[in-house]
Amino acid sequence: MASPSPAKPASRRGGPRVPATRFDRRLAKILTHATDVFYEKGYAGASMRDLSRASGMSLAGMYYYFESKERLLYLIQKHTFTTIMERLRERLQDESDPDQRIRIFILNHLEYFLANQKAMTVLSHEDDVLKNNLGAEIAALKREYYRICLELMDNYKRARGLEFSSRVAVLSLFGMMNWLYTWYNPRVDGDADELARQMGDTFLQGICSVNEGRAASQRK
Amino acid sequence: MASPSPAKPASRRGGPRVPATRFDRRLAKILTHATDVFYEKGYAGASMRDLSRASGMSLAGMYYYFESKERLLYLIQKHTFTTIMERLRERLQDESDPDQRIRIFILNHLEYFLANQKAMTVLSHEDDVLKNNLGAEIAALKREYYRICLELMDNYKRARGLEFSSRVAVLSLFGMMNWLYTWYNPRVDGDADELARQMGDTFLQGICSVNEGRAASQRK
DNA sequence: TATAATTTAGAACGAACGTTCGATAATCCT
DNA sequence: AGGATTATCGAACGTTCGTTCTAAATTATA
Missing domain, CATH: 1.10.10.60 (Homeodomain-like)
Incomplete structure (x- = not known):
């Protein structure tokens, strides 16, 4: 004191x-x-x-x-994660349709990603560097964000009577979106709305017809 | 001398x-x-x-x-990239169906990825650290690998009379696959064949019905 | 076994690292 | 204005960094 x-x-x-x-x-x-x-x-x-x-x-x-370089990274990651999650919760409140709720998740993620590309890249790329308490706290936020998306996916499956691995689906979706940081060019690729529509269409149509009797991968 | x-x-x-x-x-x-x-x-x-x-x-x-730590990374990345591309070319020789050629690309990538997870992670994660000549050489390999996939995608589009951005499609696919290094757990998620099937189905079904009059994202 | 070529390692280089300390400058409060 | 608080800084600490030098050990060749 x-x-x-x-x-x-x-x-x-x-x-x-x-x-x-x-x-x-x-x-x-x-x-x-x-x-x-x-x-x-x-x-x-x-x-x-x-x-x-x-x-x-x-x-x-x-x-x-x-107090340290490590804590500086922690502050950046925590703020970024907290903000994107806050906005997501606001947007999800007004929507109940399972399809639209996934689209909202995608749009929210991509909008924030493109508007805060550097912060989101630091979040994605320096994922495992924080250790102990600091690392655990960020990992908990990540798990929560993942869990929200997993719930959206489960609801979607239930509403449509589909059967596939929610885990692989959610993580594939994250991959599609987060990989953006390696290639996005605002002059070539569209804005967040356009990307969200294309990725949303691709993804939702994709999981919709997956695993229908394991025949989907047959030829012709 | x-x-x-x-x-x-x-x-x-x-x-x-x-x-x-x-x-x-x-x-x-x-x-x-x-x-x-x-x-x-x-x-x-x-x-x-x-x-x-x-x-x-x-x-x-x-x-x-x-001669340097930098060159060591270069040797690792070059060997990894060269090998995965070599195997891909071998496998693509025997197949002409556009759908199956994309599935071969996915399977080859995932098989190599899971069998050489550490090397592929180093390749993905340390993507921008090499500079000058060394960096340019690795970047050229990456561009070639991308170009191969882009060609497969264009052929697929032509064969099916589809219209969508090959660029976004290919890079989304890369995202799905490369993001694996952040979550794959052999005890929970299947082997390469299983993942390739699920991702292949999702992706191919997805791009197949995309952009059909822009109505795909409408509700109900 | 002698000789040459290849392979290894101890010790040290200057530079850069994250962090700390004590003192000074700027701002706030009354 | 004056004293307390907040904010900033130059200088230095002890470590660790990538790399080099030189000499010794090991292996191949004769």
Whole structure:
């Protein structure tokens, strides 16, 4: 209680939404710049000196805002995951049709992905680097996000009387969407709506006729 | 011409296939162990000391076999890519049906992926780390592999009179397959044949009915 | 077995790493 | 204005990094 104790949590609940504290605003800026650097060089490849240069702040000054490089990655991943999940829940509230609910999931994911491509890439690419408590917390968020999609898939199956592995279906869908970070080019590929429609069509039509008596893979 | 000159190419063409030279065999062992380490810690996160420990060879001794850590990654990626492409070409020779050719592509990819999961993960995950000549050479291999799949897709479209973006379709398919490295569990998910069937069905059924008058995404 | 070629390793290099410390500058409160 | 609090920084710490040098051990050749 006596120490100067920097790097505290500091963001109080329920305060005015946009302004926040001076501390929080500065931290948010740092997180944005750090996201750019992690995106360019990867977590392990980015040095604290790179990060401080990108933020226009001294190397030592950074440690006033967070206590380690590891925690910085944690803050980025946590914020990104929390935000995308928050938006998803809002959008799902107004819809009950199983087909549309999956389409909403896809659209929400792709919209956020393309609008925050660097953050989502850091989330996807640096998936296993956090260890212990920090890693466990992010892993829990990931599992929850996965579970939501799995539920949507199960409901869809039930509503249509289909039989296939929800697990493989959901993870294939994640693959289709998350792989975007390796190839998406806004000048060639469409916007989120267009991609969501194409991927949604492909995927939903695909799982719809799968496993119908194991004859689907026969020729002709 | 006077120097001891270690780290030469050394693998002669056309020699007896299995034995190879002493040098090549030892190098191959090192590549295998290095693949394990890169898989566990990532390229940037793995130190030369980690790699030497895994190979049971001294730190300095490693440099007799390759001239830098970067070149080591290059050797791993090049060998992996070359092998999977070689096998694909062999398998495609015997088949002319467009549908089946895509299924062969999927099966070949998944079989190799699951049999060489660590190497394929290193190939996928450390995609952008090689720079200059080395990076360009790997990128060229990747582009060729992509182009092959794109051609299969175009032929499929032509044969069935379909209209959709081959680019998005191919890259979505790559996403489905390559994302495997984040979730595949041999005890839960099936083997390559089973996965290839499920993904093949999903994907081919999916693109088959896509974009039919843009009505596919309508409700009910 | 002597000699040449190949293969290995100990020790050290300078550079870069993540983090800490104590002091200074800027801001806030009354 | 003045004292407390918040924010920033230069310099340095001890480690670890990729790589090199040189000499010794091992293997192949005669």
